[in-house]
């Protein structure tokens with residue numbers, strides 16, 4: 001059985017799915033399809049049938065279509081990973097969900113701010129910098145009591161926040177003063193399979209995309 005995986009170059013949410021596929025060791029079951037955003041492939045009828053929201057990542061598994069990176073990674077671990085990285089203990093799972101929501105609602109939007117500041121060639125505003133600092137401070141506090149994003153084992157929260165924070169760093173946001181985050185990110189890099197490779201490729205492709213989008217402004 002093949003899982004069709006639709007991805008875009010330079011996409012942080014696709015990086016989260018790519019890392020999960022690698023960590024679950026299911027690459028051989030996955031057929032990847034590059035969706036070329038610059039050529040509007042995501043707006044074509046065939047792709048809209050798979051994902052009316054026209055975003056990547058998306059998967060189709062035996063006719064079952066799913067978008068939204070965090071829904072996809074939960075599905076993949078439930079179906080192919082025996083819930084590895086998504087513990088079944090109710091409180092632990094609730095904390096993993098809290099971190100995933102904290103990422104999508106609070107930390108990841110700061111990465112989007114950084115991307116747009118580069119596309120528009122405008123520095124982040126004082127308000128954006130303050131909000132970034134608030135978000136990273138909160139995550140630093142969570143990590144005071146936690147080796148990984150939640151507890152002592154890696155979970156899906158590390159995949160998601162790992163990608164966001166690593167990309168903030170590769171896109172020139174200094175994380176040095178958040179010492180728990182620095183310690184955690186080093187651990188994530190050495191623990192999650194292919195992490196550095198996926199972040200390097202996402203950064204390189206992201207830079208090319210930013211350049212192209214900047215030129216078309």
Ligand SMILES: N[C@@H](CCC(=O)N[C@@H](CS)C(=O)NCC(=O)O)C(=O)O
Nearest residue numbers: 011012013054055056057068069070
């Ligand atoms: N919350 C979504 C975000 C997906 C998303 O916005 N992907 C971007 C690429 S990074 C995209 O597909 N953009 C094209 C579009 O929105 O039309 C997820 O986590 O999957």
